[in-house]
Amino acid sequence: MSMSETKLYYRKSLDEETKHFDPILKPALHELYTARAARLRLLSEEHELKSYLQLAADISQAQSSLLDLESTSTDMSSLTLANGCLDVIAIARKSDWCHYLEALLSQIDSSAPEATRPHLETLKTMPHEDRIEAGVLLAQGSFNQIHAALAPFIWAALSSAIAVAARKVEAPLATGHEHHNCPVCDGTPVASLIHTGERQGSRYLHCSLCESEWHMVRAKCTNCDNSENLDYLSFESTDAAVRAESCGDCHSYLKVISHVQDPSLEVVADDLATLRLDAAVTAEGYGRTGLNPFALPTAES
Numbered sequence: 001m002s003m004s005e006t007k008l009y010y011r012k013s014l015d016e017e018t019k020h021f022d023p024i025l026k027p028a029l030h031e032l033y034t035a036r037a038a039r040l041r042l043l044s045e046e047h048e049l050k051s052y053l054q055l056a057a058d059i060s061q062a063q064s065s066l067l068d069l070e071s072t073s074t075d076m077s078s079l080t081l082a083n084g085c086l087d088v089i090a091i092a093r094k095s096d097w098c099h100y101l102e103a104l105l106s107q108i109d110s111s112a113p114e115a116t117r118p119h120l121e122t123l124k125t126m127p128h129e130d131r132i133e134a135g136v137l138l139a140q141g142s143f144n145q146i147h148a149a150l151a152p153f154i155w156a157a158l159s160s161a162i163a164v165a166a167r168k169v170e171a172p173l174a175t176g177h178e179h180h181n182c183p184v185c186d187g188t189p190v191a192s193l194i195h196t197g198e199r200q201g202s203r204y205l206h207c208s209l210c211e212s213e214w215h216m217v218r219a220k221c222t223n224c225d226n227s228e229n230l231d232y233l234s235f236e237s238t239d240a241a242v243r244a245e246s247c248g249d250c251h252s253y254l255k256v257i258s259h260v261q262d263p264s265l266e267v268v269a270d271d272l273a274t275l276r277l278d279a280a281v282t283a284e285g286y287g288r289t290g291l292n293p294f295a296l297p298t299a300e301s
Helices: 029-044 050-072 088-093 096-108 114-125 128-140 151-166 267-272 275-283
Strands: 009-012 189-194 203-207 213-215 230-234 242-247 252-258
Touching (some): 029 151, 088 128, 088 151, 189 267
Parallel strands (some): 189 252
Antiparallel strands (some): 242 252
């Protein structure tokens, strides 16, 4: 079906359920990366982006094994700003995360698609100073200065180091203020995640950088806090498990991924596998505020 023929379903704002909640969650990294890899492999079957989803799965699986290198890394837990947020620029300037990059490249080398191998060789031979500079640029959000084919590997190594650091520091004190960006590292969210279980129906935003999650009430824009002019767009139905929450005030959108509708979903994997929805919502005039580690807004050359 062509994009012009694809129908987007609209649904008005969702009701917020009143619950006790933890303001910040830090999922266990090994389980998170392993589950992401498994979900990506499942989604890759018969997907138009099969090869890339499989590569993303290999990277995610490699990230789970990088955690074994933690004991050889410098203690990064002291690298925090005055507000308690991780200083990700300082972490990027340190060389520790480059050990993660070396290990990651080694692990995915044998399974990487033929088209990816030249980029892996570029990374393997990249001077140390250039690696550090690339890490700093990504940490700063200067995505357009990094080659699109190199960025996901550098991001995977750097974000793994930052995620490890995030689990060494105490969560910032709750202020009652709901953050648009991650309160642990100031990273951009991938998407909203609707929880099940003891947090049934609660919304958390999942960080693209440190893999933490932070609570935000439902039925308001995650970018401008508007609560009166929201629509929920999807291809399947108004109750689809993956929807785009679009704001008529600031004209932004962020995907909502619901474990209530489908507990098998994984936030990064299912966001990546639904890029057609992003294209359709962007065509409607909305700008994406989310960031996927495997679809960074980098330069093409």
